[in-house]
Amino acid sequence: MKTIVVGSGLGGLLSAAYLAKSGHDVxxxxxxxxTGGRFTNIDYKGFKLSTGALxxxxxxxxxxxxxxxxxxxxxxxxxxxxxSSVIRMPANDNDTDYKNGFRDMAFHDFKVPFSLINRIKIxxxxxxxxxxxxxxxxxxxxxxxxxNEKWATRIANSFCGWSISLKxxxxxxxxxxxxxxNLYRYSGPGVPTGGCKGITNALVEIIQENGGKxxxxxxxxxxxxxxNHAKGVVAxxxxxxxxxxxxxxxxxxxxRLCKNVTETEEYVQYKNQLQNIKSSAGIKISLACxxxxxxxxxxxxxxxxxxxxxxxxxxxxxxxxAPEGKHLVMTHQCLRWDRLDDIEEEIELGLQDIRDIFLxxxxxxxxxxxxHDGWPVNRSASSQDLSxxxxxxxxxxxxxxxxxxxxxxxxGITLGVLNTMDMVLS
Ligand code: FAD
Numbered sequence: 001m002k003t004i005v006v007g008s009g010l011g012g013l014l015s016a017a018y019l020a021k022s023g024h025d026v027x028x029x030x031x032x033x034x035t036g037g038r039f040t041n042i043d044y045k046g047f048k049l050s051t052g053a054l055x056x057x058x059x060x061x062x063x064x065x066x067x068x069x070x071x072x073x074x075x076x077x078x079x080x081x082x083x084s085s086v087i088r089m090p091a092n093d094n095d096t097d098y099k100n101g102f103r104d105m106a107f108h109d110f111k112v113p114f115s116l117i118n119r120i121k122i123x124x125x126x127x128x129x130x131x132x133x134x135x136x137x138x139x140x141x142x143x144x145x146x147x148n149e150k151w152a153t154r155i156a157n158s159f160c161g162w163s164i165s166l167k168x169x170x171x172x173x174x175x176x177x178x179x180x181x182n183l184y185r186y187s188g189p190g191v192p193t194g195g196c197k198g199i200t201n202a203l204v205e206i207i208q209e210n211g212g213k214x215x216x217x218x219x220x221x222x223x224x225x226x227x228n229h230a231k232g233v234v235a236x237x238x239x240x241x242x243x244x245x246x247x248x249x250x251x252x253x254x255x256r257l258c259k260n261v262t263e264t265e266e267y268v269q270y271k272n273q274l275q276n277i278k279s280s281a282g283i284k285i286s287l288a289c290x291x292x293x294x295x296x297x298x299x300x301x302x303x304x305x306x307x308x309x310x311x312x313x314x315x316x317x318x319x320x321x322a323p324e325g326k327h328l329v330m331t332h333q334c335l336r337w338d339r340l341d342d343i344e345e346e347i348e349l350g351l352q353d354i355r356d357i358f359l360x361x362x363x364x365x366x367x368x369x370x371x372h373d374g375w376p377v378n379r380s381a382s383s384q385d386l387s388x389x390x391x392x393x394x395x396x397x398x399x400x401x402x403x404x405x406x407x408x409x410x411x412g413i414t415l416g417v418l419n420t421m422d423m424v425l426s
Contacts, residue, residue: 004029004233004242006220006257009037010410011399012248013203014417017072019246020210022425027242028207029235031219036200037248038375039410046323048195049286049367052377054330055314055321056299057199058163058408059182060084060190065199065414074202077193079317081298084189087155088302088357089113096304099356104300113151121147129177139176140169154303161309161334162301163408165282165377170336175383178406186411191297191317223247223257223395228264230395233257244394244424250379250401251386252277258392266391273386277401279376281335283307283343283350289327289363292316305353307333307346329363335372343370378403382412388420396420 001024005016008030020026034040038052048055057065060080069076087110091101105112111119125146134142139160143152156168156176163179164171192198207214215235222234223245232241247254252274261267285308287293294300297317301310311331315322322328333350335343347368354365371377379401380386388402404415 001025001244002242003027003244003246004240005246005248006223006233006254007031007037007248007399008035008200008204008214008216009248009399010039010200010203011413011417012037012246013200013207014068014414015246015248015398015420016212016214017074017203017206017210018068018417018421019424020207020212021072024244026207026210026212027240028212028214029218029220029233029240030214030216033217035204035214035216036197038371039196040200041195041197044367045288047286047288047326047328047366048197048321049328050196052371052375053196053410054284054312054332055191055195056312057190057192058188058411059186060188063182063186063188063414064407064411064418066190068414068418069199069202072203072206074199074206076199076202078190079193079297080188080190081296081317083107083296083298084187085299085301087158088300088304090304097356098302098304098353099359102357107301110155114147114149118147118149118152130181133177134173137173138169139171139173140167142173143168155301158301158303158309162299162332164382165280165332165334166381167334167336170381172383175406179382179408182406182408182411189299191314193318195314195318195321220257222259223254223392225258225260225392225395228262228267228391229393230258245396246420246424247395247397248399250399251390251397252379252401254390254395254397258395261392264391270391277379277384277386278337278381279372280378280381281337281340281370281372282377283333283335283347284369284371285331285347285350285354286366286369287329287331287354287363288322288366289329289361290325291362292327293329293358293361293363302353302357305357307349308353308357309333328366335370340372343372378409382408385412385416388416389423396424
């Protein structure tokens with residue numbers, strides 16, 4: 001069977017590798033001159049920065065992505081972070097300014113700052129929500145209804161901001177409880193040796209070893225359809241035909257490329273759903289330092305900062321991500337939809353947080369990257385994902401525009417790819 005994959009991001013490469021290994025004749029078309037999309041490295045001053053991700057696999061060596069990579073026999077090493085995550089607390093409860101001191105607390109102790117009554121309530125809710133997870137409302141609504149303590153909102157915003165680049169008021173409670181249950185199921189996170197590129201390059205190798213072809217610098221400008229059936233693509237003015245098309249560029253962009261579609265009821269419904277999709281945006285700041293600023297390879301959540309939700313120092317896991325004797329710290333902050341016109345101000349607030357958190361420390365700001373519109377954190381904000389299916393037969397969408405439920409970032413992409421593989425290979 002001949003398969004065309006549009007886009008060589010993680011979703012496209014995972015699908016292509018899986019299908020090439022299953023005997024499909026695969027061709028991947030990538031518009032940029034390199035593969036990996038938002039999951040590869042940028043070499044800068046000897047540091048391995050990234051096109052997007054913070055070099056982290058949310059569920060480390062035991063999550064859906066790692067399991068799929070093992071199944072594909074990919075030459076990848078994911079080192080589980082230890083500690084997995086900590087929460088940066090102010091040293092003094094009455095002074096929440098990090099520049100006046102802080103202490104790090106293990107993530108699983110997040111209940112400690114709550115009042116006694118709320119700690120009891122949380123233990124009860126942890127049990128009941130396991131069997132009766134919330135069906136409606138945002139996570140913020142849920143918190144305010146059940147706990148209504150400032151600390152709950154703070155830690156929820158920091159956790160959601162770091163893990164899915166959304167505030168707790170912008171994601172459904174249902175999705176967050178799925179995420180939490182996956183955190184207990186798989187644990188994590190971890191850092192792949194070689195960073196993001198360590199994973200995407202391994203997938204490129206698998207595709208090529210199994211006879212697949214990858215064309216870089218070749219943008220797909222049309223998905224050819226006939227009677228709402230996908231037949232092939234146009235790239236660089238040439239037509240390429242196939243039995244199956246997997247698109248890694250999100251539902252909106254995929255639909256834009258489809259020409260001559262008949263407006264069936266199903267298609268009109270789909271087009272209406274596309275209008276509700278919102279991407280999630282964020283800002284990443286990369287820092288260089290001689291001495292470690294964090295000292296471990298786990299996540300540091302920063303619920304008391306103005307903008308930064310969390311940070312990591314991946315060189316504690318893989319020294320090769322920086323020049324010899326140097327460390328690489330990356331911070332992440334969610335960029336809210338109502339602040340998209342004020343990105344410079346948001347960056348300045350992020351930099352101010354860094355100055356407060358690392359007061360009197362030596363570091364250099366290597367790069368500030370903002371992610372939105374066509375190059376966002378997630379093409380579909382978590383809990384707004386559509387299915388991997390489209391109303392065009394033989395055309396499927398993978399990637400972070402069609403993640404599986406409860407899957408943080410690339411783990412969600414993997415769940416979506418697995419779902420797609422089930423459909424196309426059954
Ligand atoms: P993409 O990577 O965007 O790939 C799509 C590809 O398609 C691109 O290469 C693009 O050039 C190509 N393309 C587009 N249009 C066409 C066309 N018409 N023809 C041909 N090719 C085309 N996730 C984690 O799990 N861990 C993290 O630590 C993490 N941190 C993040 C931090 C930031 C700041 C950002 C931005 C993202 C982060 N993510 C993280 C999310 C993760 O990086 C993305 O979800 C993932 O890389 C998206 O992969 P994808 O395959 O969906 O899409």
